[in-house]
Amino acid sequence: MKKLILSTVLTAVTCSMLLVGCGNGQETGATADRDGVESIKIIAAHNQTSPDNPYQDGLMKFKEVAESKSDGAIEVEVHAGTLGTEESELVEKLKLGAADVVLVSPGFMTATGIKEVDLFALPYLFESYEHWENVVDGEVGEEIAHLVNEKSNNDFKIIGYWSAGxxxxxxxxxxxxxxxxxxxxxxxxxxxxxxxxxxxxxxxxxxxxxxxxxxxxxxxxxxxxxxxxxxxxxxxxxxxxxxxxxxxxxxxxTTRLLLVSGKKFDSMTDTQKEVLLAAAEASMEAERQALYAQExxxxxxxxxxxxxxxxxxxxxxxxxxxxxxxxxxxxxxxxxxxxxxxxxx
Known part of the structure; x- marks a missing residue:
């Protein structure tokens, strides 16, 4: 099993969002008392109907970590294909607020007008999983995440890169x-x-x-x-x-984008943001491990x-x-x- 390196995307997003929180006079997630996490419900969804699926493994890990780190204050409801079996449906639900975290492919992001994401869909772009990980977990992944957030007018934030094999x-x-x-x-x-x-x-x-x-x-x-x-x-x-x-x-x-609603994210307290990003990182590692084994x-x-x-x-x-x-x-x-x-x- 290849070593899964810490995503600089998540680090960058964490730092930037916590700084924004400080600018609003909020307590940062690093120093906030988790016992005081405000209650919130997160709807997380993917388009696969089979429970024996890496997507499901990843989102169940997201649920486990988010609820554990918040002592149950953050509730995560995972939907396996029940909110839509087409990624276009999930993107639409994310924009409308009917879902908070979804998993989509680059192709469906380009349909929203962010053409740069289609770079990751190019056939034979990557020659190995090691090459893929070095790209998405590094500077390139960070730049794509910034583009998605900026060009979607904060509708979408990438909080993790998953694989579909x-x-x-x-x-x-x-x-x-x-x-x-x-x-x-x-x-x-x-x-x-x-x-x-x-x-x-x-x-x-x-x-x-x-x-x-x-x-x-x-x-x-x-x-x-x-x-x-x-x-x-x-x-x-x-x-x-x-x-x-x-x-x-x-x-x-393949590259899959774990997206959170930018508006939902910005409405959270800094401690909630910290918990969500920790859950996203854990889910990314769990999904990749499950996928590599299942292939x-x-x-x-x-x-x-x-x-x-x-x-x-x-x-x-x-x-x-x-x-x-x-x-x-x-x-x-x-x-x-x-x-x-x-x-x-």
Whole structure:
């Protein structure tokens, strides 16, 4: 298990918010008496319906730490898919105040007008988990967090970077070469840099709701999809005719953003903020540990269930991705961030 380094994002957010609190004449979280934490309820949600899921592990750790450190004054209610199985629903609920902490992918943040976050969605941006951690837990992650807070007008604050695993192709046939993708429909994002990539390798990006994907694969609505082992194996996609074959393309070491409502956060006392950020850090570590362990576990389960898994030469895939990286970074105005990411390899 790789060492999970302390997130500078959380440190920066903690410091800045406690300083703001001091400016308002409030007692800082560092010196406040936790016995005096004011009661507050936090609604935390993710879009996965399975309880045996790293997202659930992470948010349950968030609940445990927040309630423990506040002696029960902070109550956390965790929703696993019950507030919405689509991330767009969760983002909307966060904006409306119907949820306080949610987990979303970069793609759904770009839909709110913060295009820079799509940098983390670029295929083949990261070459290992170690590389990914160095990026999101360091200066780049801190800069993205600042951009999100600023450009959302304080609607969103990133309080942690989670992973949804390494994404691979799975479909009705194995990929022996990049040419095998030509003309195949693939369930993935249908706009932005992700869609652009799949189009350039010859596939046809197709929109299917996550909750409807099992049926779509079963009934030949789509030829294939792409995701990480814990997620599509839990949904039994590998047991469908169009999900039986997995090719380890490893095209995305995924990033997920743990967001808190900026307005909710700013309404908290400094002690409440301190507890929430401590819970966020603990949840980040718990989610990553669960995810890393489950990747191997669910790969073995897939093989046991009769799925077929093969490897492929990724070089042609990576070569197509490189110019997409450069153009996307230029369009987003984040060329320096891309350079920093590449320097951390």
């Amino acid at each position: 390494v994404r691979h192709y799975y479909g009705k046939k194995p990929l022996e070469s990049i040419e095998d993708l030509k003309g195949m429909t693939i369930r993935t994002q249908t706009s932005g840099v992700v869609a652009d990539y799949w189009q350039q390798v010859g596939a046809i990006p197709t929109s299917v709701a996550w909750g409807e994907l099992y049926q779509a694969l079963q009934q030949n609505v789509v030829d294939s999809a792409e995701n990480a082992y814990p997620y599509y194996i839990q949904q039994n996609h590998h047991k469908t005719p169009n999900g039986k074959f997995t090719t380890e393309t490893a095209h995305d070491y 191997e576990e669910y790969k073995e389960l897939a093989l046991t269930d009769g799925a077929e898994i093969n490897e492929i030469d990724r070089t042609p895939f990576i070569e197509i991705a490189k110019p997409i990286h450069e153009k996307a970074a230029q369009d987003m105005g984040v060329e320096e961030l891309l350079k920093k990411i590449n320097e951390l390899k």
